[in-house]
Amino acid sequence: MAYWLFKTEPDTFSIDTLRIQQVSCWEGVRNYQARNMLRDDIRIGDLVLIYHSSCKNVGVAGIAKVVREAYPDHFAFDPESDYFDAKSSPENPRWVMVDVEFVRKTKRVIPLGVLKAMPELSELALVKKGNRLSIMPVSEQEWQAIFSKEELGNSAR
DNA sequence: GCCAACGTTGGC
DNA sequence: GCCAACGTTGGC
Numbered sequence: 001m002a003y004w005l006f007k008t009e010p011d012t013f014s015i016d017t018l019r020i021q022q023v024s025c026w027e028g029v030r031n032y033q034a035r036n037m038l039r040d041d042i043r044i045g046d047l048v049l050i051y052h053s054s055c056k057n058v059g060v061a062g063i064a065k066v067v068r069e070a071y072p073d074h075f076a077f078d079p080e081s082d083y084f085d086a087k088s089s090p091e092n093p094r095w096v097m098v099d100v101e102f103v104r105k106t107k108r109v110i111p112l113g114v115l116k117a118m119p120e121l122s123e124l125a126l127v128k129k130g131n132r133l134s135i136m137p138v139s140e141q142e143w144q145a146i147f148s149k150e151e152l153g154n155s156a157r
Numbered sequence: 158g159c160c161a162a163c164g165t166t167g168g169c
Numbered sequence: 170g171c172c173a174a175c176g177t178t179g180g181c
Contacts, residue, residue, distance in 0.1 A: 007179090031164080054179055112180080130162040132178050 068099035
């Protein structure tokens with residue numbers, strides 16, 4: 001089993017959205033590096049950190065579990081969708097998505113500032129300067145280090 | 158709203 | 170294949 005981190009903007013889709021839906025597809029990934037990980041590396045049973053970006057309280061907000069492996073992201077076929085891509089078609093889909101299931105929320109959002117301050121996470125793509133990957137691998141050591149900070153939560157920053 | 162950092166596009 | 174211009178991401 002592997003670990004991942006998925007970014008989402010909570011104004012659009014948050015850990016609470018997932019808690020209500022329980023299972024959701026993870027559509028809209030439009031970056032080739034992230035796409036390749038979805039397609040080639042992410043497997044049923046893998047655990048995912050749900051990271052809230054571009055919001056007031058950025059950080060790790062919860063955990064999800066992969067319940068379906070990569071299949072075509074049909075939002076790319078819909079001209080009405082924000083994720084429409086004319087270069088993707090049902091015959092030759094360019095983008096894929098997986099389904100994730102809600103596991104739990106973190107006790108508090110573990111803030112980005114806390115993650116940045118952790119030497120154990122110096123190699124994590126999220127905290128490297130300028131990183132924009134929306135999907136990235138997390139090692140078991142990194143995963144455990146992150147949850148060692150869960151109880152501290154917001155108070156650590 | 159600002160702006161740095163990065164990815165993509167397209168002319169050559 | 171190079172690289173400048175442009176668009177996007179995302180923290181602050």
